Structure formats: C-alpha cells, structure tokens
Amino acid sequence: MSSPSERPGSASGSAVGDGDGDRIRVSVVLPAYNEAATIEGTVRTTVETLAAFLPADAFEVIVAEDGCEDRTPEIADRLTREDDRVRHLHSDRRLGRGGALEFAFDRAVGDTLVYFDTDLATDMRHLEELVTKVDREGYDVATGSRWMPGDEADRPAKRGVPSRGFNLLVRTVLRSSVRDHQCGFKALSRAAFEELRDAVEDEHWFWDTELLVRAQRRGLRVAEFPVDWEPKGDSKVDLVRDVFGMGSQIVRLWWQLSVSPRITRTRTVAAGIVLTVAALALMTVYLDPSAVVSAFEGADPAPVAAATLVYLVSWPLRGLRYRDILTELGYRETLGFLTGAVFISQTGNLVFPARAGDAVRAYVVKARRGIPYPTGFASLAAERVFDLLTITAMAGAVLAGLLATDGAGAVATAVSANVPGVPPAAVSRAIQVAAAIGVVAVASLLFIVATARSNRNYVRKVVSRFSSDSYVDYVAGVVEEFAAGVQTVAGTRGSFARVGGVSVLVWTLDVVTALLVLSAFPTATASMTFAQLVVVGFFAVSVGNLAKVLPLSPGGIGLYEAAFTALVVGLGGVPAAVAFAAAVLDHAVKNAVTVAGGVASMIGFNVSLTDAVDETADLDEDAEREGSEFATDDD
Structure with a gap:
C-alpha cells in the first residue's frame, strides 16, 4: 500500500456535471498504460461506435491513465x-489494471459500466451487443468470449495454449461456467459493481477473473457471448510472471470461497488438536517410546529450572519492545500492562491454531487502554517484522561466520557421521550455498532497512529497472509493506536501535533456554564442543520457531519438536530419543511460562480469551483497503 506521499496526483480533463449525469446511461472506461501510439484512435473509435446506437449525451468515455x-x-x-464526452483520470504511478478500473468505475456516472482493452483487439461491432446485455436485457455482468462456438479468434500458440490452460484451471478449481475469463471486453451494472467491489481483492490481471467467479457465486446473472478477436501488437501480459501470479490467485480465491467459509472455531481447534496428536504420535514410529521416557528420567532438573528462569526474563523484554513500538505510534503505556498483553496474545496462539492469538493483543489494548484497532494491528505487524529481521540476520551471520572460518568443513564431517550415506563434500557444498544465501538475506535486510530509514523508495527504483510488469510491481508492494513495518519504529535512530537491540536479546534468551535444556541431558552434550553446542542450539531453535510460523497446530506443537529433533540429531550426533525428549522439554518449559503468564494476566485484566478471539474475528481488517486513488478536477 502506498503512503500519502506516493498517492496519485491530480487528474485533468472535463468532469461531467450534475445535469449531464442525469442523462448518461453508459460509462466506458479505457485502462491505458503507455498507449501514446493508439489512445487517440481508440477514443475516437469508441465515441463513434457508441454514438451509432446511443443518444449523443447518453454515454461518457473515461481514459483511466495508469x-x-x-x-x-x-x-x-x-x-x-475537444469532446466533453471524454474524461481523463490520471495516476502518478502504476495502480494495476484492476485497481485503475475499480477506481474509474467508482467515479463514472453511468449505470452500465463497460471496459475493454485499448488495442481494440475485439471487433468493435460487438460493443452494442455488450452494452445491450446489461443496459436492456438485464444481465448483471456480460463478457465477450474468444473460446465459444461462433467466434473468430486468431490466437498464436504462445497465447492460446496458456489461455486455454488458465481457463481450464478456473473452470475446474473455481467451478466457473464461463469459457473465457480474461477477454478484455466486459460490462457490468452499477448495482453489480457496488456488490462486488469490496469482495474483489486483486488489483492486476486476475481482477477480471475474480469478478466473474464472485459474480457467479453470488447468483448474479452472467452473459457470455462469442466475439471476433485479433491480437494487436505485443501483449503486456508476461506469460511467465503473470500466468504464475494468476495461478497463485486461483489458489487464493479457491481457499476463500471453498475452504475458509467452512473453517469454524470448533473445527479449527479440533483439527489443530488432531494434527498435534498425529505429529507427536508419528514420532513414535521412528522412536522407541521407552527410550524417550528413559531420557526424561535421566534429565538433570537444575538446568531445566535455570532455563525456566532465563525464559521468564525474556518476557519483560518483549513488553519493553512493545512499549517502544507503541511509543513511536503515539501511545505510552506501562511496562507491566504491555507485558501482560503480550502474554495473553501468545497464550491465545497456544490455544487456537492459525495464530489467532496475534489479533487478541489488538483487542486487549483497545478494550483496556482505548488504543484503536488500526494502531494495535500496526504495532503487532511491526513487532513481527522485527522478529523476522532478527532471526534472519542472526542465522545469516552464523552461516557467514561458518563460511569465513572454514567451520563448514567441521559441521559437514559431523553431519556425515550422523547421517550415513551422505558424503562430507556434499554437506559442505550445501552449507556453503546456505551461507551465501544467508549473506544475501542479510544484505537484503540492510536494503529494506535503508528504504525504511529514507524518504527515497529504493525498492520501487530497483524493481523498475528490471520490469514494469504488474505482478513484479505487486511483489515490490509486498516488500514495501515489509519495509513499512520497519519504518513504523524507524522514526528516530534511537528507537530503531532500541527495538532492534531488544529483539536480539529476546531471541538470544530463547536460544539460551534451549541450550540449558539440552545441557540437562548428558548424552546430548557429551559429543559436542561448546561451539558446536551453540551452533546446534541456535539452528534448532531458529528452524523450530520458523516451523511454528506455519498456522497448522496450536503453538506449533509437533512442528517445533520435529524441526528441533532433526537438527539436533543431524548436526550434533545426539541420539534421536534424547533429541526428541530435549525438544519436548524445551517447548514445554516455554509453553508453561507462557500459559502461566497468560492466565495471570487475563485474571488481572479481567479479559476472556474466547471473547477476545470472537471480537477480533468480526473485524474486517481489509475493509478500508488503502488502495491507490485518483483525483479529479474540472477542466
């Protein structure tokens, strides 16, 4: 999403007055990006074609210049x-095809909204039929089709094959009856637009498809008719990037329409519990339960108690970090209250899958301190960004250190000894590649931080050097959102340093907790040097916590143990039963501290966890999508 400084500038052209608006029935929008060679001919042809079957004052043509x-x-x-029936909406930056259409339709006057590609690939003799389908025959949506009997479409193989494959996927996966979803020749009623505008999320090439699919799912009347079509010039659709991107959008829309409505809290909790039990039960297939029990019996309780205290110390630090983030957003609260809010939200993540507890914190600070929901969600997003920054930076630094000190060879030898059949050379190469990726990751994080700390948009500048493709632009937007999370607390160098420094302390204590738990098992540490123990512990905790990010089981139970066990066995040569026992105990210590702090905080704040989840579930976080805007002025 763009910040206010990046919003589109003023529009130019004549706006239709109130008197004209009473007579206009049809608004035609022409989405235009770098169409200097064709736009004039397209506009004149459109006006002439409309004037042939509509009164002169019954239509408008809008150039949505993107x-x-x-x-x-x-x-x-x-x-x-030259023609007061023509309007021009201008944007200072790319909005995406769907974003430009949506905003133009919102400012159009007619009750029948029409759009088509400016290259006029579809024969304009079909325009009257397109308008009539909605304006007179009462259809909610109408679309031309290049794949229906009766059409004439000269489709080169490089366009035809991907198009047929895409439409087959949409019909199969999304249960659509339309044959051609991406034909740039469509119309819809004002009422249909108002009903669908907030539901359609894509702002690029998939906008057309999502519009048609959602219209059908809502029972709207959709008309498809054959058109004569001939490609003109080079398509702005990238057959690799855009088709791949639209494939991911098919999955997203399928999830939203077919899966998400069936996910109730009861089903989610039940599925999470089943998955947790299954994950832990699966471990018994590869491990001897009696060996695991024996490992537990041999554990030294003193390091476990020390680990509990160390982990408990990390919680006020989490509250301190959250206080600094909220301070940058203009809200000052006590350390005790914010530590309790963090305890409650993390307890929610243990009870409910899909990280439902994250949003609970926004509820707590809103209900008990009046901090608005948008601020609560923004602060939480910033915290998550710093967690990811810290884990990635620390992992990259350790990997780079291994590469610089030739520690990769020692680790490779250890892994090969623990995993029969894997040669040290192959492991060493894998570590070297991972180390190089770690260096790139750290460099990328520095780049993101530089963007967040500067008024210059480095991300957009770099991306634009390679492509102006809409999905590349979309990816740039995602990176910008990530940078915006950093920017939330990067207002001053001091605040950035404090939040970043505390994040490092929080995750370091998480690793120290795991190392202390490992040290409680003599078998686990007997074969490792201190340096090996640190490396093994760090990566086991890092990968385990990354596995917990997957919203599959409450608190990542099962996922954390599996990742932790695999790394301790592979890197440290620890017996599998002992490694698994250490993973379970480490996770149990951390969860016990979390639950104890969460319950105490809920009692102290008089907060019900289930009420908090219900409240946040009703929030429509994306209701006010901060999409790009046009501005309009009278000429």
Missing part, C-alpha cells in the same frame, strides 16, 4: 478539451 511514462496523459488532456 501511471504512464509516455505522451498518453497529454493526448488524453487534448481529447477531453
């Missing part, structure tokens, strides 16, 4: 001066 870098804006301005 961050063009050529003369398209100048040409559109001139066309608006």
Whole structure:
C-alpha cells in the first residue's frame, strides 16, 4: 500500500456535471498504460461506435491513465478539451489494471459500466451487443468470449495454449461456467459493481477473473457471448510472471470461497488438536517410546529450572519492545500492562491454531487502554517484522561466520557421521550455498532497512529497472509493506536501535533456554564442543520457531519438536530419543511460562480469551483497503 506521499496526483480533463449525469446511461472506461501510439484512435473509435446506437449525451468515455511514462496523459488532456464526452483520470504511478478500473468505475456516472482493452483487439461491432446485455436485457455482468462456438479468434500458440490452460484451471478449481475469463471486453451494472467491489481483492490481471467467479457465486446473472478477436501488437501480459501470479490467485480465491467459509472455531481447534496428536504420535514410529521416557528420567532438573528462569526474563523484554513500538505510534503505556498483553496474545496462539492469538493483543489494548484497532494491528505487524529481521540476520551471520572460518568443513564431517550415506563434500557444498544465501538475506535486510530509514523508495527504483510488469510491481508492494513495518519504529535512530537491540536479546534468551535444556541431558552434550553446542542450539531453535510460523497446530506443537529433533540429531550426533525428549522439554518449559503468564494476566485484566478471539474475528481488517486513488478536477 502506498503512503500519502506516493498517492496519485491530480487528474485533468472535463468532469461531467450534475445535469449531464442525469442523462448518461453508459460509462466506458479505457485502462491505458503507455498507449501514446493508439489512445487517440481508440477514443475516437469508441465515441463513434457508441454514438451509432446511443443518444449523443447518453454515454461518457473515461481514459483511466495508469501511471504512464509516455505522451498518453497529454493526448488524453487534448481529447477531453475537444469532446466533453471524454474524461481523463490520471495516476502518478502504476495502480494495476484492476485497481485503475475499480477506481474509474467508482467515479463514472453511468449505470452500465463497460471496459475493454485499448488495442481494440475485439471487433468493435460487438460493443452494442455488450452494452445491450446489461443496459436492456438485464444481465448483471456480460463478457465477450474468444473460446465459444461462433467466434473468430486468431490466437498464436504462445497465447492460446496458456489461455486455454488458465481457463481450464478456473473452470475446474473455481467451478466457473464461463469459457473465457480474461477477454478484455466486459460490462457490468452499477448495482453489480457496488456488490462486488469490496469482495474483489486483486488489483492486476486476475481482477477480471475474480469478478466473474464472485459474480457467479453470488447468483448474479452472467452473459457470455462469442466475439471476433485479433491480437494487436505485443501483449503486456508476461506469460511467465503473470500466468504464475494468476495461478497463485486461483489458489487464493479457491481457499476463500471453498475452504475458509467452512473453517469454524470448533473445527479449527479440533483439527489443530488432531494434527498435534498425529505429529507427536508419528514420532513414535521412528522412536522407541521407552527410550524417550528413559531420557526424561535421566534429565538433570537444575538446568531445566535455570532455563525456566532465563525464559521468564525474556518476557519483560518483549513488553519493553512493545512499549517502544507503541511509543513511536503515539501511545505510552506501562511496562507491566504491555507485558501482560503480550502474554495473553501468545497464550491465545497456544490455544487456537492459525495464530489467532496475534489479533487478541489488538483487542486487549483497545478494550483496556482505548488504543484503536488500526494502531494495535500496526504495532503487532511491526513487532513481527522485527522478529523476522532478527532471526534472519542472526542465522545469516552464523552461516557467514561458518563460511569465513572454514567451520563448514567441521559441521559437514559431523553431519556425515550422523547421517550415513551422505558424503562430507556434499554437506559442505550445501552449507556453503546456505551461507551465501544467508549473506544475501542479510544484505537484503540492510536494503529494506535503508528504504525504511529514507524518504527515497529504493525498492520501487530497483524493481523498475528490471520490469514494469504488474505482478513484479505487486511483489515490490509486498516488500514495501515489509519495509513499512520497519519504518513504523524507524522514526528516530534511537528507537530503531532500541527495538532492534531488544529483539536480539529476546531471541538470544530463547536460544539460551534451549541450550540449558539440552545441557540437562548428558548424552546430548557429551559429543559436542561448546561451539558446536551453540551452533546446534541456535539452528534448532531458529528452524523450530520458523516451523511454528506455519498456522497448522496450536503453538506449533509437533512442528517445533520435529524441526528441533532433526537438527539436533543431524548436526550434533545426539541420539534421536534424547533429541526428541530435549525438544519436548524445551517447548514445554516455554509453553508453561507462557500459559502461566497468560492466565495471570487475563485474571488481572479481567479479559476472556474466547471473547477476545470472537471480537477480533468480526473485524474486517481489509475493509478500508488503502488502495491507490485518483483525483479529479474540472477542466
């Protein structure tokens, strides 16, 4: 999402007055990006075609100029001066095809909203039929089709094959009856647009498909009719990036329409519990339960008690970090209250899968301190960003250190000894590759931090050097959102240093807790040097916590143990039963501290965890999507 400084600038062209608006029935939107060579001819042809079957004052043609870098804006301005039926909406940056259409429709006057590609690949003799389907026949949505009997479509193989494959996927996975979802020749009623606009999430090439699928799911009347179509020039659709991107959007929409509505809290909790039990039970297939029990019996309780105290110390640090983040957002609260809020939210993550506890914190600070929900969610996002930054930076630094000190060879030898059949050379190469990736990851994080600390948009600048493709632009937007999380607390160098430093302390104490638990098992530490123990402990905890990010089981139980056990066995040569016992005990210590602190905080704050989850579940976090905006002025 863009910040206010990045919002589109003013629009130019004549706006339709109230008197004209009473007569206009049809609004045609032409999404335009760098169309200087064709836009004038397209606008004139559109006006002439509309005038052939509609009264002269019954339609408008809107050029939705989407961050063009050529003369398209100048040409559109001139066309608006020459014909008051033409309007021009200007954006200073790329919005994406769907984003430009959505905003233009919102400012259009007509009750029938039409759009088509500016290359006029679809024969314009079909325009009257398209308009009539909605304007007179009462369909909610109408679309041309290049794949219905009766059409004439000259489709080169490089376009036809991916198009057929994409439409087959949409029909099969999303249960759509439409044959051609991406034909750029569509119309819809004002009522249908108002019903669908908030539901359609994509802002790029998948917008067309999502519109049609959601319309069908809501029982709206959709008309598809064959059209004559001939490709004109080079398509702006990248057959690798865009098709891949739209494939991921098919999965996203399938999840939202077919899976998400069936996920109730009861089913989610039940599934999480089943998955947890299954994950732990699966370990008994590879481990002798009696050996695990024996390992537990041989554990020294003193290091476990020390581990509990160390982990308990990390919680006020979490509260301190959260206080610094909220302070940057303009809210000052006591350390005790914020530590309790963190305890409650993490307890929620242990009870409910899909990290439902994350949103609980926003409820707690809103209910008990009046901090608005948007601020609560923004602060939580910033905290998560710093967690990821810290884990990635620390992992990258350790990997780079192994590479620089030739420690990769020693680790490779140890792994090969513990995993029969794997040669040291192969492991060493894998570690070297991982170390190189770690260096790149650290460099990328520094780049993101530089973007967050500067008024210059480095991310967009770098991406634009390689491509202006809409999905590359979308990926840049995701990175910008990540940078925005850093920027939340990067207002001053001091606040950034404090939050970053405390994050390092929090995760270091998490690792120390695991090392102390490991030291409680003599068999686990007997074969490792102190340096090996540190490396093994760090990676076991890091990968285990990354596994917990997957919203599959409450608190990541089962996922954490599996990742922890695999790394301790592979890197440290620890017997599997002992490694698993250490993983279970480490996770149990951390969860016990979390639950104890969470219960105490809920009692102290008089907060019900189930009420908090219900409250946050009702929030529509994306209701006010901060999409890009056009601005309009009268000419």
